[in-house]
Structure formats: C-alpha cells, structure tokens
Amino acid sequence: MLSRLLVLICLGCSAWAGAQTAAPTEKSLEQGSLEDRVKTLASIQPGLGVVMHEIGWRFANTYWAANGGNWGLAQYQLKELLEAQEVAEITRPQRAPMLKANEQTFLAPLAQAIENKDIKLFNRRFKEASNACMGCHTALGYGYIRFKVPRQPPQQFLDFSLKTDPAH
Numbered sequence: 001m002l003s004r005l006l007v008l009i010c011l012g013c014s015a016w017a018g019a020q021t022a023a024p025t026e027k028s029l030e031q032g033s034l035e036d037r038v039k040t041l042a043s044i045q046p047g048l049g050v051v052m053h054e055i056g057w058r059f060a061n062t063y064w065a066a067n068g069g070n071w072g073l074a075q076y077q078l079k080e081l082l083e084a085q086e087v088a089e090i091t092r093p094q095r096a097p098m099l100k101a102n103e104q105t106f107l108a109p110l111a112q113a114i115e116n117k118d119i120k121l122f123n124r125r126f127k128e129a130s131n132a133c134m135g136c137h138t139a140l141g142y143g144y145i146r147f148k149v150p151r152q153p154p155q156q157f158l159d160f161s162l163k164t165d166p167a168h
Ligand code: HEC
Pocket: 047, 048, 049, 052, 053, 055, 056, 057, 059, 095, 098, 099, 102, 129, 130, 132, 133, 134, 136, 137, 140, 142, 145, 147
C-alpha cells in the first residue's frame, strides 16, 4: 500500500515537473505581447537556405543575361541577388562577414564587368565568383552544393537575348 502510494506520488511529481517545463506558449502573430509577436515574426523570416535558393537562380540568370547581350537584365539580376543576400545578413548575422567579403571581392568586380559590357571580363569574373561560392560552401560543410551554369537559361519566360544596356 505504502509503495503504491509512493509510486502515485512520484508519478504526480513527474507530471507536475513536466507541466512546469512544458513547451513555451504557442507562436502566434495575433496573440500575446508585442515582444512575443515580434519574436514570432522574426522566427519565420527566410534563413540562409531560402536566400541561397534565390541566389542560385539569380546567379544563373545573370550569366545568361550577360551572355545573351541583355546587359540591363544582367545588372538587375545581380542587384536583386545582393538584395536577397542582405536579408540573410540580418537573419543569419554570423554569416554576414563572409557574405560581405564575398560581395566585395567577387560580386562587385562582376558588376563592374556588366557596367562595361565586357563579356570576356564578365565570363572570367563569373568563373572566379562561382569558385568563391563553392569555397564558402566547402568551408561551412556544404561542399556537396556546387553551382554550375545550366545549359539553358533557367527562367524560360524571360527574354535573355533582348539586347539592352545596363540601366544604372
Ligand atoms: C557565407 C558563405 C556562402 C557564400 C559566399 C555562398 N553560399 Fe551558397 N550556401 C551557403 C550555405 C551555408 C548554404 C546552405 C544553406 C542552409 O542550409 O542554411 C548554401 C546553399 C546554397 C544553395 C542551395 C540552396 C537550395 O536549397 O536550393 C545554392 C544554390 C547556393 N548556396 C548558391 C550559391 C551561389 C551561386 C553563391 C555565389 C554567388 C553562393 N551560394 C555563395 C553559404 C554560402
């Protein structure tokens, strides 16, 4: 009898302890304090994986636009790529220094080649930038993610061979 009682008490204790360490209140954008709602909002912002997905597409678009002679589109795609990167610099601040270094060393010179409409220089710098993408992936343990230029322009509904000049 006594041992049964002890077992019951112990079960009660662990149930109580479980309740005390229960999961934090449900995440909600509509309910809770302003601080909790801001935290919830922050927790659903795109991380590096989502941003990189966009970066991959835009990087490939940049290549095809420049090589199709649509320099305006190439410039636009690279600019949008860098804007996407800014999101990751905020949501994943520990990655920001590497992203910024990569931008200054490889993407800014690529933008310069676009401005000059110099396809030879562009292709050389694109290759260097592409190797640098791989360098970061390898350094961070994602060596299996290697960017390669697709054989066809990735977004079929964009006209990559429209002849335009950089606009800005
Ligand atoms: C800060 C270092 C860093 C740099 C620089 C970088 N990447 Fe990434 N990339 C990552 C990390 C880390 C992941 C894995 C993301 C994750 O799971 O959080 C990734 C993932 C990816 C993915 C896979 C996304 C998916 O799921 O579809 C692609 C594509 C990609 N990167 C392309 C690029 C390209 C193109 C460049 C260069 C223009 C580049 N990356 C530069 C760190 C980097």
